[in-house]
Amino acid sequence: xxxxxxxxxxVVTAAEETEADVLIEDEKVVALALRGSDEAxxxxxxxxxxxxxxxxxxVPGGVDPHTHMxxxxxxxxxxxxxxxxxxxxxxxxxxxxxxxxxxxxxxSVRAGVETxxxxxxxxxxxxxxxxxxxxxVNESSLKEMDTLVDEGITSFKLFMAYPGVFYSDDGQILxxxxxxxxxxxxxxxxxENGIAIDVLVEQALAEGRTDPRYHGEVRKALLESEATxxxxxxxxxxxxxxxxxxxxxxxxxxxxARARGKGLNVFGETCPQYLFLDVDNLAEPDFGGAKxxxxxxxxxxxxxxxxxxxxxxxxLSVVSTDHCxxxxxxxxxxxxxxxxxxxxxxxxxxxxxDLLHQAVVEGRINRRxxxxxxxxxxxxxxxxxxxxxxxxxxxxxxLVVYDPSARHTISAxxxxxxxxxxxxxxxxxxxxxxxxxxxxxxxxxxDTYLGAAGHGRFxxxxxxxxxx
Ligand code: URP
Ligand code: ZN
Ligand code: ZN
Ligand code: ZN
Numbered sequence: 001x002x003x004x005x006x007x008x009x010x011v012v013t014a015a016e017e018t019e020a021d022v023l024i025e026d027e028k029v030v031a032l033a034l035r036g037s038d039e040a041x042x043x044x045x046x047x048x049x050x051x052x053x054x055x056x057x058x059v060p061g062g063v064d065p066h067t068h069m070x071x072x073x074x075x076x077x078x079x080x081x082x083x084x085x086x087x088x089x090x091x092x093x094x095x096x097x098x099x100x101x102x103x104x105x106x107x108s109v110r111a112g113v114e115t116x117x118x119x120x121x122x123x124x125x126x127x128x129x130x131x132x133x134x135x136x137v138n139e140s141s142l143k144e145m146d147t148l149v150d151e152g153i154t155s156f157k158l159f160m161a162y163p164g165v166f167y168s169d170d171g172q173i174l175x176x177x178x179x180x181x182x183x184x185x186x187x188x189x190x191x192e193n194g195i196a197i198d199v200l201v202e203q204a205l206a207e208g209r210t211d212p213r214y215h216g217e218v219r220k221a222l223l224e225s226e227a228t229x230x231x232x233x234x235x236x237x238x239x240x241x242x243x244x245x246x247x248x249x250x251x252x253x254x255x256x257a258r259a260r261g262k263g264l265n266v267f268g269e270t271c272p273q274y275l276f277l278d279v280d281n282l283a284e285p286d287f288g289g290a291k292x293x294x295x296x297x298x299x300x301x302x303x304x305x306x307x308x309x310x311x312x313x314x315x316l317s318v319v320s321t322d323h324c325x326x327x328x329x330x331x332x333x334x335x336x337x338x339x340x341x342x343x344x345x346x347x348x349x350x351x352x353x354d355l356l357h358q359a360v361v362e363g364r365i366n367r368r369x370x371x372x373x374x375x376x377x378x379x380x381x382x383x384x385x386x387x388x389x390x391x392x393x394x395x396x397x398x399l400v401v402y403d404p405s406a407r408h409t410i411s412a413x414x415x416x417x418x419x420x421x422x423x424x425x426x427x428x429x430x431x432x433x434x435x436x437x438x439x440x441x442x443x444x445x446x447d448t449y450l451g452a453a454g455h456g457r458f459x460x461x462x463x464x465x466x467x468x
Pocket of ligand 2: 245
């Protein structure tokens with residue numbers, strides 16, 4: 001048995017902040033003891049390997065419940081593999097990702113899950129799990145949902161956008177939600193009216209509006225809020241919980257707030273790109289805006305204040321990254337002369353914990369809320385708690401010794417994601433993961449990677465633990 005002791009730090013969880021030492025045996029946290037207590041002193045004498053966290057926070061490893069490693073999109077693949085993407089996650093203090101296994105139209109749901117299991121198996125630096133994307137809701141896919149829930153795939157993403165690719169119509173959505181209401185699955189929704197957006201795309205291109213910034217103009221906030229409203233009503237009819245992914249528009253937040261005001265099990269997630277970037281990035285010259293093409297799109301800056309406020313009121317409960325990187329050279333440029341052909345997605349899995357800590361530094365959220373939206377709630381929402389997302393006896397020893405005063409500048413020069421640009425290039429942040437443990441193994445220590453591909457394991461999940 002390996003015993004590890006983390007001493008001298010401020011342990012921060014979603015629930016509390018405690019000057020405590022943390023005892024780890026092999027892969028698990030076994031106990032916490034107040035600094036200087038008899039117990040802590042006895043541990044210190046026991047000869048355990050000691051990690052000194054003086055002047056640092058000891059926080060749960062980040063749980064990023066929305067990533068797309070190696071995702072096929074528009075004739076190419078997201079540039080991070082499970083190996084490079086989970087290594088970058090570890091660098092940024094994230095020790096669990098939940099990625100998406102895609103059912104292709106005409107294929108079984110299970111075939112998608114098996115394909116994605118194959119991509120991840122033996123390659124991950126940190127633990128991982130999968131949601132399933134349903135692209136072909138029919139009688140047999142609905143039946144498959146039941147068995148997948150039993151096997152730990154307990155959430156299913158549906159798309160109201162991307163007609164002809166991932167799109168489901170309202171009838172298919174209702175059926176999948178009804179199934180979720182009966183088997184406990186959580187329905188995740190990409191809420192944008194894709195049929196209407198495609199009309200606006202066609203019109204924009206016909207008028208010669210081909211630059212990346214038109215991606216933002218045609219994917220209107222009203223078409224996000226309309227779809228959000230429709231998804232909520234369908235979920236109410238089905239009696240199903242709903243989790244709306246990558247919320248960016250103030251009007252969509254208002255729909256969530258109204259539903260939550262009625263006490264419904266409706267939850268929302270946003271992402272750092274919507275909190276820190278805006279349409280001015282999409283308008284960067286020389287096709288530079290392509291770096292910021294993702295869906296839902298970046299919005300005018302005014303929306304950011306509404307997202308931050310919703311993160312405080314819990315109308316938005318989670319910050320994920322929607323990490324889906326495509327290189328500027330060789331991938332984003334597939335859409336030169338036609339913004340609709342730019343692969344959709346942005347990198348960020350390495351940056352989320354630091355950007356959100358920066359929000360703590362700036363007084364937008366407090367430290368416990370930082371851990372709640374980035375670790376504890378994603379874990380509860382997707383059935384990983386208390387294994388992941390907290391520091392408590394019995395939890396996995398996925399821990400970060402976080403230096404709250406380390407200043408650094410985010411840059412593609414120094415990041416570890418396999419992508420040739422940073423969406424946050426030049427942004428200065430205060431706070432950095434110094435030591436990262438994944439199930440008791442030190443994977444990052446003082447700017448050195450000590451992990452290994454294959455250390456990360458698939459984690460089956462229970463059903464949502466966040467329902468009211
Ligand atoms: O643009 C995005 N968000 N790409 C990833 C796929 C998705 O819709 O989440
Ligand atoms: Zn989406
Ligand atoms: Zn996504
Ligand atoms: Zn330090």
